[in-house]
Amino acid sequence: MEKKRILSGMRPSGRLHLGNYAGALENWLKLQEEYDCYFFVADWHALTTNPAAAFSVEENTIQMIIDWLSAGIKPDLPLFIQSKVKEHAELHLIFSMLITKERLERNPTLKEQVRDLHAETILYGHLGYPVLQAADILMYKAHLVPVGEDQLPHVEITREIARKFNQTYAEVFPEPAPKLTTFSRLPGLDGRKMGKSNNNFILLSDSPEEIQKKVRTAVTDPQKVRKNDPGHPEICNVFKYHQKFNPEEVDEIEKDCKSGVLGCVACKQNCAAKIADYFAPLREKRVYYENHLDEVRDVLSEGTRKARAVAEKTMEEVHKAMKMG
Numbered sequence: 001m002e003k004k005r006i007l008s009g010m011r012p013s014g015r016l017h018l019g020n021y022a023g024a025l026e027n028w029l030k031l032q033e034e035y036d037c038y039f040f041v042a043d044w045h046a047l048t049t050n051p052a053a054a055f056s057v058e059e060n061t062i063q064m065i066i067d068w069l070s071a072g073i074k075p076d077l078p079l080f081i082q083s084k085v086k087e088h089a090e091l092h093l094i095f096s097m098l099i100t101k102e103r104l105e106r107n108p109t110l111k112e113q114v115r116d117l118h119a120e121t122i123l124y125g126h127l128g129y130p131v132l133q134a135a136d137i138l139m140y141k142a143h144l145v146p147v148g149e150d151q152l153p154h155v156e157i158t159r160e161i162a163r164k165f166n167q168t169y170a171e172v173f174p175e176p177a178p179k180l181t182t183f184s185r186l187p188g189l190d191g192r193k194m195g196k197s198n199n200n201f202i203l204l205s206d207s208p209e210e211i212q213k214k215v216r217t218a219v220t221d222p223q224k225v226r227k228n229d230p231g232h233p234e235i236c237n238v239f240k241y242h243q244k245f246n247p248e249e250v251d252e253i254e255k256d257c258k259s260g261v262l263g264c265v266a267c268k269q270n271c272a273a274k275i276a277d278y279f280a281p282l283r284e285k286r287v288y289y290e291n292h293l294d295e296v297r298d299v300l301s302e303g304t305r306k307a308r309a310v311a312e313k314t315m316e317e318v319h320k321a322m323k324m325g
Helices: 018-034 051-071 087-096 101-105 108-117 129-139 149-168 208-216 237-245 247-259 264-278 280-290 293-322
Strands: 005-010 036-041 079-081 144-147 177-180
Touching: 005 018, 005 129, 005 144, 018 036, 018 051, 018 237, 036 051, 051 079, 051 280, 051 293, 079 293, 087 129, 087 149, 087 293, 101 149, 108 129, 108 149, 129 149, 129 293, 144 149, 149 177, 208 264, 237 247, 237 264, 247 264, 264 280, 280 293
Parallel strands: 005 036, 036 079, 144 177
Antiparallel strands: none
16 A cells, blocks of 8 residues: 655754754654655745845754754655755745735734744745745645644645645645644743754753753752752653653652652753763764765755656646646
8 A cells, every 4th residue: 555645844953952853853753654754954944034044054954964864764765955856946936826915914823923033024935935835745745744733724725725726727736634743842941942042952962961061951840949849840841851751750750859859950960861861872873974974965865856856747747737837
């Protein structure tokens, strides 16, 4: 039986942190075992909120791909760079003729992004990034799109564009279905969303010493001032890390924290050690890829070749349906 196809991408942000792992990469590791997966570097998407990101894309892409491979993403999958497959741009242009500005302005996810970025104006590319996303997905005729609930409006826009194209020209695109996924949300060291702009992150590639240093700064229960004070692990960032990377000891840690037996210093030391152990295999593989960058570039080159072959075939169908191009 033919596997269903999934497409998913990440903006090139350089070395990945724990939030990236829990929020996407860990899920990809599972998906690649069951589906026909296409994973891509969404470098054009990076420009929609920061045009100057172009200057760091190349190095950030290599570092991110090293983390993908070191975590266990299979190198023979189509791992590719969006901007290296120019067909994405052409299909994006065609799709932009099939949706109104008003429809894009109603996108609730866009409204949230504008609010979070404190943006007074919206770039044309930012307003239309769901159209580019539709081109990414439909180019490979993906059956499923792994998303959290907040991304459902994007999949609906993609489905609308597929229907509009098929009705206007000819039946070319399937309507992809959302694959609702529960993404783990790991808070940053200060309790805010983990991110490089907040400087509250732990990298997958951080050394055990660096992890210890960072976890020492993590915000814990503000009411637990001394070791013997009863704690409230449900509001503690470090406890959330234990739940993710040290599940075997979670019940004991919760009990000892609440009773005052376990102090924050010892708890943090244990947590940092468990995170370091969890990612030890990744760090070891990373050393290999850092010393074999040509191999990393070859993986991207071959993955882009595979993606381009599919994209060219799709665009042939598009041109035939439109009787132009």
